[in-house]
Amino acid sequence: MPEVWIPPLMQRLTGGQKQVHVAGQTIRQVIDNLDQVFPGLKLELYDEEEDLVMPGIAVVVDGETSQLGLLEHVREDSEIHFLPALGGGAF
Amino acid sequence: MLEYKPNIVLSEKEYNIVGKRPIRPDGAEKVTGYATYGADIRLPGMLYGKILRSPYAHARIKSIDTRHAMELPGVHAVMTSEDLAQPSGRIVDLAEGVMHNMRFLSNNIMAADKVLYKGHAIAAVAATSPHIAEEALALIQVEYEELPPVLSAEEAMKPGAPLLHERLASLSNVNMRPGGTLSDDDPTPGSNLANRFEFRLGDLDKGFQEADIIVEHETFTSPIHQGYIEPHTATAMWHNDGTLTIWSSSQGHFNVRDQTARLINMPVSKVRAIPMEIGGGFGGKTLVYVEPIAATLARKAGHPVKVTMTRTEVFEASGPTSGTHVRVKLGATKDGRLVAGEAHLIYEAGAFPGSPVAPACHGIMGPYEVPNAWIEGFDVVVNKPKSAAYRAPGVPAGAFAMETAIDILCEKLGMDPLEFRLRNSAKEGTRGPTGPVWPRIGFVEVLQAAKDHPHYATPLTGPYRGRGVASGLWRNNTGPSSAVAVVHNDGTVHLTEGSPDIGGTRASISQQFAETLGIPFEDVHPEVGHTDAVGFTSVTGGSGVTFKTGWAAYHAAQDIKRQMCERAAKTWDVPVEKVTYEDGVLLDGTNPERRLTFKQIAARQVATGGPIVGRSGVNPSGAGASMGTHIVDVEVDPETGKVTILRYTAVQDAGKAIHPSYVEGQIQGGAAQGIGWALNEEYFFNEKGHMVNSSFLDYRMPTCLDLPMIDTVIVEVANPNHPFGVRGVGETSVIPPLAAVTNAVSRAIGVRMNRLPLSPGRILEALWQKNGTNGTNGR
Numbered sequence: 001m002p003e004v005w006i007p008p009l010m011q012r013l014t015g016g017q018k019q020v021h022v023a024g025q026t027i028r029q030v031i032d033n034l035d036q037v038f039p040g041l042k043l044e045l046y047d048e049e050e051d052l053v054m055p056g057i058a059v060v061v062d063g064e065t066s067q068l069g070l071l072e073h074v075r076e077d078s079e080i081h082f083l084p085a086l087g088g089g090a091f
Numbered sequence: 092m093l094e095y096k097p098n099i100v101l102s103e104k105e106y107n108i109v110g111k112r113p114i115r116p117d118g119a120e121k122v123t124g125y126a127t128y129g130a131d132i133r134l135p136g137m138l139y140g141k142i143l144r145s146p147y148a149h150a151r152i153k154s155i156d157t158r159h160a161m162e163l164p165g166v167h168a169v170m171t172s173e174d175l176a177q178p179s180g181r182i183v184d185l186a187e188g189v190m191h192n193m194r195f196l197s198n199n200i201m202a203a204d205k206v207l208y209k210g211h212a213i214a215a216v217a218a219t220s221p222h223i224a225e226e227a228l229a230l231i232q233v234e235y236e237e238l239p240p241v242l243s244a245e246e247a248m249k250p251g252a253p254l255l256h257e258r259l260a261s262l263s264n265v266n267m268r269p270g271g272t273l274s275d276d277d278p279t280p281g282s283n284l285a286n287r288f289e290f291r292l293g294d295l296d297k298g299f300q301e302a303d304i305i306v307e308h309e310t311f312t313s314p315i316h317q318g319y320i321e322p323h324t325a326t327a328m329w330h331n332d333g334t335l336t337i338w339s340s341s342q343g344h345f346n347v348r349d350q351t352a353r354l355i356n357m358p359v360s361k362v363r364a365i366p367m368e369i370g371g372g373f374g375g376k377t378l379v380y381v382e383p384i385a386a387t388l389a390r391k392a393g394h395p396v397k398v399t400m401t402r403t404e405v406f407e408a409s410g411p412t413s414g415t416h417v418r419v420k421l422g423a424t425k426d427g428r429l430v431a432g433e434a435h436l437i438y439e440a441g442a443f444p445g446s447p448v449a450p451a452c453h454g455i456m457g458p459y460e461v462p463n464a465w466i467e468g469f470d471v472v473v474n475k476p477k478s479a480a481y482r483a484p485g486v487p488a489g490a491f492a493m494e495t496a497i498d499i500l501c502e503k504l505g506m507d508p509l510e511f512r513l514r515n516s517a518k519e520g521t522r523g524p525t526g527p528v529w530p531r532i533g534f535v536e537v538l539q540a541a542k543d544h545p546h547y548a549t550p551l552t553g554p555y556r557g558r559g560v561a562s563g564l565w566r567n568n569t570g571p572s573s574a575v576a577v578v579h580n581d582g583t584v585h586l587t588e589g590s591p592d593i594g595g596t597r598a599s600i601s602q603q604f605a606e607t608l609g610i611p612f613e614d615v616h617p618e619v620g621h622t623d624a625v626g627f628t629s630v631t632g633g634s635g636v637t638f639k640t641g642w643a644a645y646h647a648a649q650d651i652k653r654q655m656c657e658r659a660a661k662t663w664d665v666p667v668e669k670v671t672y673e674d675g676v677l678l679d680g681t682n683p684e685r686r687l688t689f690k691q692i693a694a695r696q697v698a699t700g701g702p703i704v705g706r707s708g709v710n711p712s713g714a715g716a717s718m719g720t721h722i723v724d725v726e727v728d729p730e731t732g733k734v735t736i737l738r739y740t741a742v743q744d745a746g747k748a749i750h751p752s753y754v755e756g757q758i759q760g761g762a763a764q765g766i767g768w769a770l771n772e773e774y775f776f777n778e779k780g781h782m783v784n785s786s787f788l789d790y791r792m793p794t795c796l797d798l799p800m801i802d803t804v805i806v807e808v809a810n811p812n813h814p815f816g817v818r819g820v821g822e823t824s825v826i827p828p829l830a831a832v833t834n835a836v837s838r839a840i841g842v843r844m845n846r847l848p849l850s851p852g853r854i855l856e857a858l859w860q861k862n863g864t865n866g867t868n869g870r
Contacts, residue, residue: 005526007289007290008289008290008291009287009288009289018291060526060527062528063527063528063529063530064530064712064713064812065569065712065714066712067569067570067710067711067712068710068712079527079528081525081526081527083453083525083526083527084288084449084450084452084453085449
């Protein structure tokens, strides 16, 4: 199963776990499955109104920032990070 | 050791057109003055807009009376924030991945209930001449309740500090949120701390326990401006069908369209943004300031309206980069291995949330393998102009702290600073301190090229002279991009691309297009298309254009290749699978004698099926990071405190330098800006929060007289995620100079400096303190 690195500021929702393994072939599935195990994570990672990864978050899969967000495919051995998006001086 | 030449390209792969130095397509118009910039627009019946700005850094607006201004002959329209949309404070995605808090953006363009910095716009007038408009501004009566300004992040974070936004939520989560507001029923008090970010890796305590040497260091920088020559300018014209055209100077006309449309309550399909030539941006022209004002005034006046900022307005009311305070703690073993790193970055956002502290957190330890790390960033609002992006947003100030701390560490270890960096450099497979594992990067190659450079081996002798080195990393960005290519029947191609050309990208994109098709560079005629002429393209920023729009051009060329093959197959009456395309020539696999050139097919395109048009829309991932290392020699005059740059060498990984001259130009330009940041530039605010050096006479940027030739070494470690191996190059080069120059000056005067700029006065004070004099004794 893909390994998700939980951002430090979200580890309160995982009982302090820094990395977790959840099933999923896309980022959408990974987020849904994360929320099953650790309720509340989806609220932080997913913008329901826009049906997008939460604005301002970059999804990094295997070292590369995804441009597809929820639609990005992940492998069984993928490593997934949710990081503040690059950008500066934005509103 | 490298054979010394002023500029060196360490190429790994050669192409026919990529990697060469053709003359830029827009060069002649620019050097002869024929290129048209935003302020060159003149339309029949056009009016001139001027903006009334706040004399206070912090005040409540009690009332605005515009009646007398409207009565002045020649005045056609007056506007205030009531004429702009006041969207919710929720973050919105402007449909193509661009996030904004539109309420804050609206209130920055024109203050609603409070002014939050000196120069904050309050009202605007459109009149038949700029002078009448200025006269009218003087007739607008504004009643203020002056409030105490908050002028530093530390002050702003203190309990009881005056609040800029009474309902600003203090966010602490993973998002790079541009800030949010509390709901009315939320009892949480407001705050000036808009965002807090945090990254952790490994076990920090254990890491420091393993360290033989620990260094703690803190640095300070002031807000500085991008210093683009051309001020912000926009001209707006409404048409009879209710649509709007905007001509402006920006790094992204799609951003101009989308942001303006939101702020004037128009669908994007009714707003057309036309990109003009741009006289510099460096990140500062990714937001709108005057476009919604010009559009609103034009709508009210029923005439086209042009609004152009003065230089003082640019300084006071556009977006400089943040003032910063950074604390770094590093632990290393005796043999020079970093085992722990801690950094706390406090960035002034200006009047609204959204400083570049998040990318600074990404970049501060990014070049290195730091197995145990804690990085914390604070985004704090203060009564200064809202910060905007400035070349490698946020990272130079972070790297200033990190790279000067490394210099101190190397002194304590007695280790060569480049050797130390080589021992600790990130490479493919290294886990970065913010989490992800690095793909292929070229930091080791850059460091080795710097170490091998004759500059580094040349002895530097004499009093008050010092050499400094520093490195920097910019991750580079990407985004959606589009291109449309029309084949003419003479065999040339008109290439319309969506990226405004700031650094010579018409050339670099055309080179990739021509290389892909195997046609001469001179046969490609590039143009930057307006928002209705080409698909959405994200801003020229993040050093992303040569990567993303290069991809777009590559795919548009592949589209043309495919169509050319179909036309050849039709001509020869053979299956298309039998046709191959090689270097601009089509070959028939069933008959080696048959061939057609690109020009021959182009001449017969109508007869073979109609016009050939290549197109593409892409959103590529994998913009490879770029690393740089700079070496600088300085001499300090102990009598005046003036620093002279004696020699400067910049080494950087470009992946593949599509047009080496423009890569060198980017490296030199970034280094020059970084040197200005290190030595001269800063916003001076008085105790009232007024910028007191808001002109180029008083805001001292380096000129060619201040700098030697900046030598460059382009290292090419191909990015595997691009057809030609491109990595963005525009921003990395502004990162190392702050620390490189500071390390050199510190060595030259024997005092460790930690506050920029290293102005003559600051250096003299350091020398006096070192010598136990007050500036007059012993002289």
